[in-house]
Amino acid sequence: MDINIRIAGEAGQGVQSVGGLLVGALAAQGLHVLATQSYMSRIRGGLNWFDVRVGDSELHGPREKADLLVALTDAALRVLGGELTSHGLAIFDGEQAGGAAAIPFTAVAKELAQSAVMANTVAAGAVYRALGYDLEFLSGHLRKLFAKKGDEIVEKNLRCAARGAELAEGLAGKLEAPRAGRSPRSVVSGASAIGLGAATAGVKLVAAYPMTPGTGVLTDLAARADRYGIVVEQAEDEIAAINMVCGAVYAGAPALATTSGGGFALMVEGLSLAGMMELPAVVVIAQRPGPATGLPTRTAQQDLRFAVHAGHGEFARAIYAPGTHAQCFELTRRALETAHRFQTPALILTDQYLQDVQKNIEPLDESPRPIDRCLTAGGADSQRYAVTDSGVSPRAVPGGDAFVVCDSDEHTPDGHITEDIDAHLAQTEKRLRKLRAMTAEALPPALYGPADAQTLLICWGSTYGPCREAVDRLNDFGGSYEMLHFPQVWPINAPAVSALLGWRQRVIVVEGNQTAQFAGILKEHGVIGPVETCLRYDGLPFTAEYIMERVRR
Amino acid sequence: MNLCQADTRPAWCPGCGNYAILKAFDRAVAESGLDGRKLVVVSGIGQAAKLPHYVARPANVFNGLHGRALPAATGIKLANHELTVVVASGDGDMYGEGGNHLLHAVRRNIGVKAFVHDNQVYGLTEGQASPTSDPGFVTKVQTHGVVSLPMNPLAIAIVEEASFVARSFSGDGEHLVEMMKLALAADGFALLDILQPCVTFNRTNTFKWYKDRVRLVPAGHDPRDRDAALRLAFAWGERIPIGVYWRSERPSFESLCDALKDRPLAAPLG
Ligand SMILES: Cc1ncc(C[n+]2csc(CCOP(=O)(O)OP(=O)(O)O)c2C)c(N)n1
Ligand code: SF4
Ligand SMILES: [Mg+2]
Numbered sequence: 001m002d003i004n005i006r007i008a009g010e011a012g013q014g015v016q017s018v019g020g021l022l023v024g025a026l027a028a029q030g031l032h033v034l035a036t037q038s039y040m041s042r043i044r045g046g047l048n049w050f051d052v053r054v055g056d057s058e059l060h061g062p063r064e065k066a067d068l069l070v071a072l073t074d075a076a077l078r079v080l081g082g083e084l085t086s087h088g089l090a091i092f093d094g095e096q097a098g099g100a101a102a103i104p105f106t107a108v109a110k111e112l113a114q115s116a117v118m119a120n121t122v123a124a125g126a127v128y129r130a131l132g133y134d135l136e137f138l139s140g141h142l143r144k145l146f147a148k149k150g151d152e153i154v155e156k157n158l159r160c161a162a163r164g165a166e167l168a169e170g171l172a173g174k175l176e177a178p179r180a181g182r183s184p185r186s187v188v189s190g191a192s193a194i195g196l197g198a199a200t201a202g203v204k205l206v207a208a209y210p211m212t213p214g215t216g217v218l219t220d221l222a223a224r225a226d227r228y229g230i231v232v233e234q235a236e237d238e239i240a241a242i243n244m245v246c247g248a249v250y251a252g253a254p255a256l257a258t259t260s261g262g263g264f265a266l267m268v269e270g271l272s273l274a275g276m277m278e279l280p281a282v283v284v285i286a287q288r289p290g291p292a293t294g295l296p297t298r299t300a301q302q303d304l305r306f307a308v309h310a311g312h313g314e315f316a317r318a319i320y321a322p323g324t325h326a327q328c329f330e331l332t333r334r335a336l337e338t339a340h341r342f343q344t345p346a347l348i349l350t351d352q353y354l355q356d357v358q359k360n361i362e363p364l365d366e367s368p369r370p371i372d373r374c375l376t377a378g379g380a381d382s383q384r385y386a387v388t389d390s391g392v393s394p395r396a397v398p399g400g401d402a403f404v405v406c407d408s409d410e411h412t413p414d415g416h417i418t419e420d421i422d423a424h425l426a427q428t429e430k431r432l433r434k435l436r437a438m439t440a441e442a443l444p445p446a447l448y449g450p451a452d453a454q455t456l457l458i459c460w461g462s463t464y465g466p467c468r469e470a471v472d473r474l475n476d477f478g479g480s481y482e483m484l485h486f487p488q489v490w491p492i493n494a495p496a497v498s499a500l501l502g503w504r505q506r507v508i509v510v511e512g513n514q515t516a517q518f519a520g521i522l523k524e525h526g527v528i529g530p531v532e533t534c535l536r537y538d539g540l541p542f543t544a545e546y547i548m549e550r551v552r553r
Numbered sequence: 554m555n556l557c558q559a560d561t562r563p564a565w566c567p568g569c570g571n572y573a574i575l576k577a578f579d580r581a582v583a584e585s586g587l588d589g590r591k592l593v594v595v596s597g598i599g600q601a602a603k604l605p606h607y608v609a610r611p612a613n614v615f616n617g618l619h620g621r622a623l624p625a626a627t628g629i630k631l632a633n634h635e636l637t638v639v640v641a642s643g644d645g646d647m648y649g650e651g652g653n654h655l656l657h658a659v660r661r662n663i664g665v666k667a668f669v670h671d672n673q674v675y676g677l678t679e680g681q682a683s684p685t686s687d688p689g690f691v692t693k694v695q696t697h698g699v700v701s702l703p704m705n706p707l708a709i710a711i712v713e714e715a716s717f718v719a720r721s722f723s724g725d726g727e728h729l730v731e732m733m734k735l736a737l738a739a740d741g742f743a744l745l746d747i748l749q750p751c752v753t754f755n756r757t758n759t760f761k762w763y764k765d766r767v768r769l770v771p772a773g774h775d776p777r778d779r780d781a782a783l784r785l786a787f788a789w790g791e792r793i794p795i796g797v798y799w800r801s802e803r804p805s806f807e808s809l810c811d812a813l814k815d816r817p818l819a820a821p822l823g
Contacts, residue, residue: 204818205631207624229812231631236657240624243617247628250615251593251636252819255628273618377822380611397819398593398613399633405614407606408598415614416606 001178002032002055004063005127008080009072009093012044017120018070019050022127025141026054027187027360029133030180034059035358036541041212041296047075054131056178059359060465064545067175068130070123071100089174091126093119103167112163113156121157125164131177135165186363190354190462191216193325193364194284197332198256199228202370203282205255206232207244209263212296213352214286217258228368238263242270245281249274250406252373252397254336258284261303262293268310271345275315277406278385278393278431280339280346280373284332287351287512289539298539299352301461301512307347308490308521316391316434318346318442319490322354323464327487329364334443337371342434343395349489351512353541354462378402383413387426391433435491443488444496450475453482454505457534457551460486460518462541467510469544474552481551489518494525507531508551512542563607564600570723570749570760571600574670577726578641579609581733589613592637593629597622597651599643599677601670601749620650623658626665633817634807637737640667645675648684648706655706655744659713661806662741668733669706669744670723672751673758680754690757707746708786711779711799716741718782718799722767723749724760728795735797741805748793763793770796777801 007018016037023035032055040046051066053059064083069090071077077092077100084090090100103126105119112118121142128138142157188196194217198206206225208218222232235241241257248255259267264285274281285307289300307319318338320331328350335346376382378396384405386393393413396402405415410424418424445458449471459467464485474481484500501507507528509519514537522528534550536542565571582592589612596602598619605614613636617625622640630638640647647655647669658665673690675681681694684704691698710718717739721732729747736743748767750760774781774796782799807813 204812205628207628225812229818231810231812231818233627233631235624236653239621240627240654240657243621243624244628244631246617247595247615247625247630248632248818249628250625251629251632253632253817255632269618270621273621277615277617375822397633398629399591399636399817399819400822401590403589403611403613405605407614407616408618409616417603417616 001176002053002059003067003131003175003177004065005052005054005068005070006049006066006080007070007072007123008047008049008076010045011040011042011048013072014117014120015048015050015072018123019052021120021124021141022052023187023358024145025124025138026052027183027185028141029137030183031055031178032057032059032183033187033360034062036062036353037356038540039297047079049076049080054178056181060469062466062541062543064543068127070127087175089130089171091130091168091171093123101168101171103164105164108163108167109160112159118156118160121160122164125161126168128161129165129168130171131175132172133177135161184360184362187358187360188325188364189216189356189358190322190325190328190350191356192220193328194332194348194350195220195224196364196366197329198336199224199230200366200368201333201336202254202368203256203336204230204253205245205248206230206258207235207241207255208258209235209238209241211260211263213288213355214259214263214284216286216355217284238266239270242267242281242283246270246274246277246279249279249281250277250397250404252375254280254340254371254373256282256284258286260286260288261290261306264303264306264310272311272313272315273408274345275311275313275317275431276408278343280336280343282335282339282346282348284348284350286355287349289537295539297352299512299541300537300539301351301463302537304349304489304513304517307349314428315431316342316344316438317490318438319349319488320346321349321461321487321489323461323485323487325359325361328354331487333371338438340371340374342438343392344434349461351462384415385411385413385427385430387413387430389433390437391430439491439493442491442493444493445484445486445500447482447484447500449482450480451482452502454480455482455551456501456504456507457481457483457510457547458507458522459483459510460489463510463512466542466544466547470547470551473544474548489521492521492525492527494527497527501527508534510534510542510547512536564603566753568752570672570751571604571670573723573726574729574747574749575604575607577729577733578604578668580730581737582608582610584730585734585737587637587737591635592639594639594641595622595626595629596641597646599646601641601643602646604641620646621654622646623651623654623665623667627658627661627663630663630665630807631810632819634664634813635817638665639737640665642667642669643676644669644671644673644683644685648704652684652704656709656713659710659715659742659744662714662716662803664741664805664807666736666739666743667745668736669746670749671746672749672755674751674755676751676754687757705786706744707798708783710744711782711786714801714803715744715799716801716803716805717743717797719797720746720748720795722763722795723747724764725767725795732797741803766791766793767795768792770794770798
C-alpha cells in the first residue's frame with residue numbers, strides 16, 4: 001500500500017522545502033519514503049515538482065501519477081491537476097480553486113509567522129491531516145529541525161503546521177494512507193551514497209567542474225571533506241579535472257572526478273591518458289538527455305556506448321552502473337578498488353534520477369575503510385611497466401625509493417618514451433591482458449523474481465527499482481516475469497551471463513535511450529539474439545506503470 | 554621490429570637551444586641539492602616536453618598530454634606537497650593548448666615551477682606559428698604571416714600575482730641556471746620563460762637575434778613593484794630584459810588547504 005504526494009510550484013518557491021520536510025517527518029514516523037525531483041534548468045519560475053511516495057513496505061521507484069497534489073501556483077494546478085489518479089485530491093495555495101481544496105498557505109504563514117517562508121510548514125501540516133496522520137510526528141520533526149534556530153522559530157513553525165492541519169480537516173479520510181510501521185531511518189540520495197562510498201574508500205582528491213546532475217556528488221564530498229581529509233578542487237574545466245585526477249593518483253592519492261555527459265566528453269583524452277599511463281582514475285558520469293546541452297535537469301541512459309568507447313586507442317576499463325542506494329555506495333568503492341588493482345580507469349554511470357532520488361535505507365557504514373591502493377615500495381631500478389602475465393606491473397609512487405617514470409607516449413618497461421615497434425607490441429598487449437581478469441571478475445548480473453519465468457526483463461543501472469516493482473506487480477496479476485539487472489556493464493562476462501539467461505519465451509531489454517544501447521552490447525557479445533525492447537527517452541524516469549503498460553501482452 | 558638502435562637520445566636537432574636548457578636544468582637541480590626521488594618532472598607534448606626523459610640524474614617523470622602538464626602537476630602537488638614539482642613545457646604546450654590552465658595555475662598560486670622553452674614556434678609539428686610568434690612570422694600554415702598579436706604570458710602571470718615571474722635565455726647558461734634555482738626556491742607558482750632558438754623552424758628569432766637583444770634586468774629593479782615588472786614584461790623588440798621581473802609574497806595554494814596541514818594526502822606506504 002502506498003500513496004504519492006506531489007508538491008509543485010515555481011523554482012524558488014520552496015517546493016523542495018515542503019518535500020524535504022515531509023520526507024524527514026514521514027521517515028521518522030516509520031514509513032517508507034521514496035522522493036524524486038522533477039525540475040527545470042532555472043533558478044526562478046517554471047514548474048518544478050517534488051514527489052514523495054509513501055509506503056508501508058520498501059519502495060523501489062517513482063510513480064507516474066499523484067494521489068495528492070499540493071499546487072503552489074495556478075500553473076501547477078492547471079498542468080498537473082490532470083495527472084492525478086482517479087481518486088486523487090488537489091490542494092491549492094489560495095482562496096479559490098475550482099475543484100481543488102483551497103488553503104491559503106502563504107497568507108496563513110504571513111499572518112501567523114509574519115513570514116511567507118513558513119507557507120511550507122502550513123502545507124506540510126495540511127498534508128499530514130489529509131493523510132490522517134498524527135500531527136505530533138510532524139511537530140516532533142519540526143522541533144528537531146529548527147531547535148538550533150531558537151524557541152520562537154520552533155513555536156511559529158508548530159503554529160503554522162497546526163493551522164495547516166486545521167484547514168485541511170475537510171480532506172481527512174478521503175485518501176487511504178499507508179500505516180506507519182518500522183522503516184529504516186537514514187534518508188539518502190544516490191549522489192550522497194556515492195559521495196560516502198568515495199569518502200570511506202579513501203578518496204583524497206576530488207576535482208570537478210560543476211555540471212548538472214553530476215554536481216550532487218561534488219557538493220556531497222565537499223560537505224564531507226573536513227571529516228575525511230579530502231581536498232575538493234573546482235577545476236577550471238573538465239579537462240583540468242581529469243588531468244588533476246591523473247596527477248593525484250600517479251602520486252598515490254585515490255582521486256575522483258564527477259561530471260555529466262558533456263563534461264565527460266571533454267575528459268575523453270584524459271581517460272585515454274589514464275589507460276596509457278595505467279592510472280587508477282575514476283569518473284562518475286551522471287547522465288542527462290543529450291546531445292550537446294540537451295535537457296540539463298532530466299534523466300537518461302544515453303551515454304553507455306559513449307562510456308564504453310570513450311578514448312582514442314584501446315585500453316581496459318570497468319564501468320559500474322548502480323541500481324540502488326546501497327549499490328551507489330558499494331560500487332563506488334568497488335570502482336576505486338578495481339581501478340587500483342588493475343591500474344586502469346573505472347567509470348560509474350548514474351543519471352539524474354538516481355543522483356537525486358531520496359529514500360530511507362539501513363544506515364551506510366560511515367567509518368573510513370580505505371581501499372588497498374595495491375602499491376609496492378619499489379627500488380631505484382624498479383620498472384613501472386614491467387611486462388607481466390596478468391598485464392599488471394608492480395606500481396610504486398614518487399616520494400619513496402623508486403623513480404616512477406610514466407609517459408603518455410608509448411614507452412619501454414622503464415617508462416621512457418620509445419618508438420620501437422617491439423616495445424610497443426609488448427606494452428599494448430600487456431595493457432589489454434588486464435581485461436582477462438577484469439572480465440572474469442566482473443560483477444554478475446542479478447536475477448530477481450520467480451525462477452525460469454517465461455518473460456525476462458533485462459535492465460542496467462538506475463532502472464533496477466522500477467523494473468523490480470514492475471516484475472512484482474505483473475506477477476501479482478498472474479504474469480510470469482523475472483528480471484536480470486546488470487550492476488556492471490563493462491566488461492561483459494559473456495559465458496556467465498548466458499548461463500543466467502536460460503531459455504525464455506520473451507526477452508525484453510528495458511533502458512533509458514532510443515537506440516537500445518545495452519541490448520546492442522549484449523548482442524555483440526552473443527549473449528542475446530533478437531529481443532524486444534522497452535525504451536524511455538522523454539527525460540523522465542522509468543516507473544513500474546510505464547514498463548507494465550509496454551511489456552504486457 | 555627493433556627500432557631501439559634508431560632511437561637517438563635526445564631527439565633534438567643539432568644546435569637546438571633545448572640542449573643548453575637541459576644542461577642548465579641538470580645543474581640547477583644538482584646545485585639546489587634536490588633528491589631525484591623527491592622531484593617530479595612533469596611535461597606535456599612537444600620537443601621541449603621531452604626533456605624529462607633526458608635529465609642526467611634520475612627523477613620521477615610524468616610526461617602527460619599536450620597542454621595538460623599544469624593540471625597534472627597540480628594533482629601531483631596536492632597529492633604530495635612534499636615533492637618538488639617542475640613542469641618542462643613548450644610555448645605551444647603551455648600558452649596555446651594549455652593556456653587556460655596557466656591562467657588558473659597562477660590564480661591558485663599552486664607550488665609548481667613552470668619552465669617554458671619559448672622558441673616562438675611549434676617545433677614537433679614542424680613549424681607552425683605559436684601563441685608567442687611575432688606578427689609577420691611566415692609558416693606553411695600562416696602563409697601570409699601571423700596577424701594576431703603575441704600573447705604576453707609574463708604580464709598575465711604578474712597581473713595574477715604568481716609568486717615568481719622571470720625570463721632567461723638558453724644562450725646564457727649561467728643566467729639560466731641562476732633563474733632556475735630561484736624559481737625552484739620560490740614558494741608558490743613560478744613561471745620562467747626561456748628564450749630558445751629553434752634552428753630548424755624559426756629562422757627569424759635566431760640565436761643571434763636573441764643574443765643581440767637580451768639585456769639583464771636593470772640592477773635597481775624592484776621585483777615587488779608591479780608597474781615596473783609590467784614594463785619589463787612589455788619590453789619586446791630591440792631590447793628584451795632577462796632576469797627576475799616579479800615576486801609576490803602570496804601564500805601557495807597548498808599551504809591554504811586544511812586537508813594538507815598535517816601530512817600529504819598520499820599516505821606513505823606501510
Ligand atoms: C591534443 C593534441 N593536439 C595536438 C598535438 C600535436 N602537437 C604535439 S606538440 C605540438 C606543439 C608543440 O609546440 P611547442 O609546445 O611550442 O613545443 P616545441 O616542439 O616547439 O618544443 C602539437 C600541436 C597533440 N600531441 N595533442
Ligand atoms: S625542431 Fe627546433 S625546437 Fe625542435 S629540436 Fe629541432 S631545433 Fe629544437
Ligand atoms: Mg615551441
